[in-house]
Amino acid sequence: MNTESTTQPVIEARQLDLTFQTNDGPIHALKDVNLTVDKGEFVSFIGPSGCGKTTFLRCIAALETPTGGTLTVNGMTPDEARRNRAYGYVFQAAGLYPWRTIAKNIKLPLEIMGYSSAEQDDRVKDVLELVDLEGFGGKFPWQLSGGMQQRASIARALAFDADILLMDEPFGALDEIVRDHLNEQLLALWARTEKTIGFVTHSIPEAVYLSTKIVVMSPRPGRITDVIDSPLPKERPLDIRDTPEFIEVAHRVREGLRAGHADE
Numbered sequence: 001m002n003t004e005s006t007t008q009p010v011i012e013a014r015q016l017d018l019t020f021q022t023n024d025g026p027i028h029a030l031k032d033v034n035l036t037v038d039k040g041e042f043v044s045f046i047g048p049s050g051c052g053k054t055t056f057l058r059c060i061a062a063l064e065t066p067t068g069g070t071l072t073v074n075g076m077t078p079d080e081a082r083r084n085r086a087y088g089y090v091f092q093a094a095g096l097y098p099w100r101t102i103a104k105n106i107k108l109p110l111e112i113m114g115y116s117s118a119e120q121d122d123r124v125k126d127v128l129e130l131v132d133l134e135g136f137g138g139k140f141p142w143q144l145s146g147g148m149q150q151r152a153s154i155a156r157a158l159a160f161d162a163d164i165l166l167m168d169e170p171f172g173a174l175d176e177i178v179r180d181h182l183n184e185q186l187l188a189l190w191a192r193t194e195k196t197i198g199f200v201t202h203s204i205p206e207a208v209y210l211s212t213k214i215v216v217m218s219p220r221p222g223r224i225t226d227v228i229d230s231p232l233p234k235e236r237p238l239d240i241r242d243t244p245e246f247i248e249v250a251h252r253v254r255e256g257l258r259a260g261h262a263d264e
């Protein structure tokens with residue numbers, strides 16, 4: 001445990017376990033997961049399908065309840081953290097309401113939380129600027145490209161200015177060029193806002209490009225097989241992907257994924 005640091009971790013999991021009880025018997029989704037995430041880190045979770053990445057993110061968001069171990073978010077239980085609006089959550093699909101404009105989609109959580117109309121307008125303006133969608137507030141989701149819709153859903157998750165952003169494969173359905181562009185924009189946003197980001201992906205280059213910390217997970221029961229603290233600088237142009245340092249980290253991630261498979 002990190003006894004020297006005086007700052008409290010944003011996310012701390014100790015011996016976390018989760019077994020789903022299903023009609024077909026128990027499914028052991030997470031096993032003995034230990035992880036510490038500090039403020040301002042960009043943490044990616046990578047691993048084969050079904051290894052528990054989404055389940056772990058959902059535990060942090062208090063959408064699933066672990067069956068063993070401990071998990072704290074900003075020093076609180078995940079449920080308390082949720083009530084304190086500790087995080088915004090971006091899902092795999094943009095999930096925007098088609099009958100609401102982009103601005104009204106972003107306002108929805110703010111309306112529910114009782115923000116005044118003037119505050120709502122201010123927040124919408126700020127977050128649209130953060131995701132480079134100024135001027136699109138009056139459009140409907142179908143008038144935007146897939147990449148723009150995903151940016152709008154990030155704006156919605158940023159609307160109440162939570163310290164933590166949880167993102168479950170937000171760019172998985174987009175083509176590579178759009179994804180590259182969104183990766184760059186996401187890094188710029190992270191640098192500007194200093195949020196702590198938890199990001200699920202299947203892509204090794206995406207994980208290495210974005211993260212300060214890469215968590216490699218193995219197939220069921222989902223365990224952490226490697227945690228890599230990235231040696232890459234915070235400033236990352238896309239061509240950093242051709243550098244020996246980048247390729248070395250990508251290699252280590254690939255090895256971690258292979259080792260996990262070998263345990264099967």
Ligand SMILES: Nc1ncnc2c1ncn2[C@@H]1O[C@H](COP(=O)(O)OP(=O)(O)OP(=O)(O)O)[C@@H](O)[C@H]1O
Pocket residue numbers: 020021022027029047048049050051052053054055056220
């Ligand atoms: N509510 C649930 N009830 C029963 N089993 C579940 C439930 N949610 C997830 N699982 C199972 O737990 C395991 C982990 O699922 P999870 O969605 O976390 O994996 P993942 O790594 O995010 O996969 P993917 O990359 O395909 O999204 C899987 O075997 C899944 O079928």
